[in-house]
Amino acid sequence: MSESMARSDARSGSTRGRARSDPSADGDGPTPEHSRAEDDNVGTAVEVSDPFGLHASADRTHQPLRARWDPTAPDEARARSPRPERGVKKQSALGRFISTYGWRAYALPVLFVVTVLVVVDAVNGGPEVIGAGGNPGFGRLSPRAASAGIIGAPPGDGQFPGDLPTGALPEGGPFTEIGAGTWHVVPGAAAEFGAGAELHLSYTVEIEDGIDTSGLGGDIAVARMVDSTLSNPKSWSHDRKFAFRRIDQGEPDFRISLTSRESTRKACGFDIPIDSSCYNADLRRVVLSEVRWVRGALAFEGDIGSYRQYQINHEVGHAIGYHQHQPCETDGGLAPVMMQQTFGTKNNDIAALDPDGVVPMDGKRCRFNPWPYPRG
Known part of the structure; x- marks a missing residue:
């Protein structure tokens, strides 16, 4: 042993x-x-x-x-310091993911949360901004306004009540009832436009004294509207016979004049009791009704800009020699610029106002049109 x-x-x-x-x-x-x-x-x-x-x-x-295989051996009192970790501990799946992707592992959850918030915001209707189609954003409604209920926006069908009489003056901004009966020339001139094969015509732009044009952008804005309309290729300068230029000195061939309601009735007559414009050959004055410049006409369905272009082109048409009015020629087509569109775009409506006129009672109806040559 x-x-x-x-x-x-x-x-x-x-x-x-x-x-x-x-x-x-x-x-x-x-x-x-x-x-x-x-x-x-x-x-x-x-x-x-x-x-x-x-x-x-x-x-x-x-x-x-660490196990002792000799249980009978004397216990050695050995002082052991804290044992260090043995290399790298076994990692969980999350730990391995973080070790592999580093900072991206933290960025991905953040991006996920942001994406979810954006999707939720889009579904719920986020704030609107100024985009490529040109519409202004109004932001979000405050919680108080949203909970209180919002009145619906007006419908966009562009139709006026059917019981309004033809030629009635639409509701709108204020206008001048009575002016001074005198006019001042708006300063400024425009270079000649149009071929002018037969006629070179000059015009002034004038405002009746007593009319406050600040709500219309001022006198200069009115003159620019006249110039831009007549120089448009869809206007009378499309016809190579004509050339036009605006002057502010000397004697023009005709005067394009923004005129108060009372002065317009004196210059144009009021046999048909509807506000309208005219050309007075004795005064060589294109009389533009300020009432209509501000309010427009029912047939134009609220399009004030197009109505002002129609006013200018129709009355200048009379000034350059187109004396007769025209009826709607093609049912559903564009109205001729020399049709009395202030009274309406239905032949029957105009014929009822002026039974002795040139417009027949034939049931034709046109669409409003401000241009002599709408296709340019």
């Missing part, structure tokens, strides 16, 4: 001699650093002490290295 124990001790000493290379193997006990080095030698085949000689050649690499 002692021989067996001696052989076991010899083998144990041999094992310790191979596993230890520092002087602490002399029996004084390992230092804490050396003990940790041995414990951390993971994956290396190490022979352990077997005082009974039963498992001298057993492979213990799969066993916990």
Whole structure:
């Protein structure tokens, strides 16, 4: 038995001699650093002490290295410092994802949340902005306004009540009832436009004294509207016979004059009791009714700009020699510019107002049109 124990001790000493290379193997006990080095030698085949000689050649690499295989050996009071972590701990799937993608792993959740918020905002109707089609945004309604209920926007069908009499004056802004009966010339001139094969015509733009044009953009804005209308290729300059130029000095061929309601009735007559414009050949004055300039006409369905263009073109047409009015010629087509569109675009309506006129009672109805040559 002692021989067996001696052989076991010899083998144990041999094992310790191979596993230890520092002087602490002399029996004084390992230092804490050396003990940790041995414990951390993971994956290396190490022979352990077997005082009974039963498992001298057993492979213990799969066993916990801190276990003692000699339960009868005296307990060595070895001071152990805190054990450091063994390399890299096994990571979870989330940990591996973060290690792989770095900062992007944190950015992706943020982007996801932002995307969800944008989609929800779009579905619920986000604030409007100024886009490529040119519409202004009004932002979101305040919670108080939204909860209180909002009156619906007016319908956009552009139709006036059917019981309004033809030629009736639409509702709208204020106008001048009585002016001074005198006019002042708006300063400014325009270069000649049009071919002028037969006629070179000059005109002035004038405003009746007593008319406040500040609500219309001022005198200059009125003059620019006249100039831009007549110089448009859809206007009378399309006909190569004519050339036009605006002057502010000297005697013009005709005077385009914005005129109050009372002065218009004096210059144009009021046999048909409807506000309208005219050309007075004795005065060589194109009389533009300020009432209609402000309010327009029912047939134009609220399009004030187009009505002003019609006013100018229709009355200048009389000034340059087109004295007769015209009826609607094609049912559903564009009205001729010399049709009395202020009274309406239905032949029957105009014929009822002026039974002795040139317009027949034939049931034709046209669409409003401000131009002599609408297709340019």
